[in-house]
Amino acid sequence: MFENIRNVYCVGRNYALHAAELGNDVPEYPMIFTKPTHALVEMNGQSILLPSSQGGVHYEAELVLHIGKAYEKGMHVDELVDSCALGVDLTLREVQNELKKKGHPWLAAKGFLRSAPIGPFFPFMGEQAMQQTDFSLFINDIEVQRGNTSAMIFNLQTIVDYIAETFGLGPDDLIYTGTPAGVGALAHNDVLRLQWGNEQAGLCTIQL
Template sequence: MIAVTNVYCVGRNYKKHAEELGNDVPSEPMIFLKPSHAVCAMNDGTVNLPQNSGEIHYEAELVLHIGRAYEPGIKVEDIVGSVALGIDFTLRDVQSKIKAKGHPWTAAKGFRNSAPLTQESKFPGFEALNEGWFSLRKNGETVQRGNIRNMIFDLQTLVDYIGEHYGLGEGDLIYTGTPEGVGPTQAGDVLELYWNEEKWGGCTVG
């Protein structure tokens, strides 16, 4: 498993996802954090999640693994060491309650194992990323399918925004946002992440 420092996550970065949850489309990147302890390997093992806190939703995402420190003007292809796929697990009932109170999202987003991550792959270049699709299969059925061309804020915008506002360094991860199709998962579900038709990782929900 890779060494991880900061885990940045981008909320509502796909218009149709924001709409499916009844949220406004943001005018600038919406960034939240997960603890590094949220990250775990999607190596076809069991990922244990809190099963007594209401609905747990999956959110499949392209993940950037930062390979060097951010400097103004640096290009995505120069700062990203590799890419992976991941899931931003969300305690949806908990999130609804704390959002209504105006409280931080940590309780709904930052629990242990809430950011499982697949194997890494060398940054393939923008042409390959733009032409490729990532998808999540739940018990063999495709439930999410995304392409970075549909992002509201592109990868360069995300790197610049996070780097300038918060800093980026070697070992940081950026979960770049999820497309439409998020939904509930429960113990026993098998979740698999694919890049095009190649499986990059999977897990059984525990």
């Protein structure tokens, strides 16, 4: 599924309530970090093994964009994105906090193996149409996060323009677009279910 994926870009602090819950300032421009392609793992109902010896592993549910063509300046996001999915940006929170204190990159906290679970792709309906549907994360059948792209600090157009002009953007790149409030730590045997509206959009069980 991921053999053709080139880059995995992620947007940090893109929902104001999430920035607030972690005590972070709202950024002035998109905060971009990356994950290795080895972080990607399908959410197809299976168990996913995660590290258990480095502190809490926190979940962050996100809309993920799949880029379908090479970016050209002035291109609208609706032309650029051909499909999307829901995914989870997993974070070793204590590791991240220590890295931030030292001014070090976040890779060890964000880019570990299987740190980017992702559900099946579905057609991208356009930036405006996407705002008509909420996405959610359920853990053990309890909703813990609900988001909508209309609440983003930086909208989808701003994100693709910024990434393209700063780092480059082309076919088979992915963008994790940021998480709403409600993040927290995972426990052994937690069952994660992503939903787009009322439709299931990813399922897995966590092994720690």
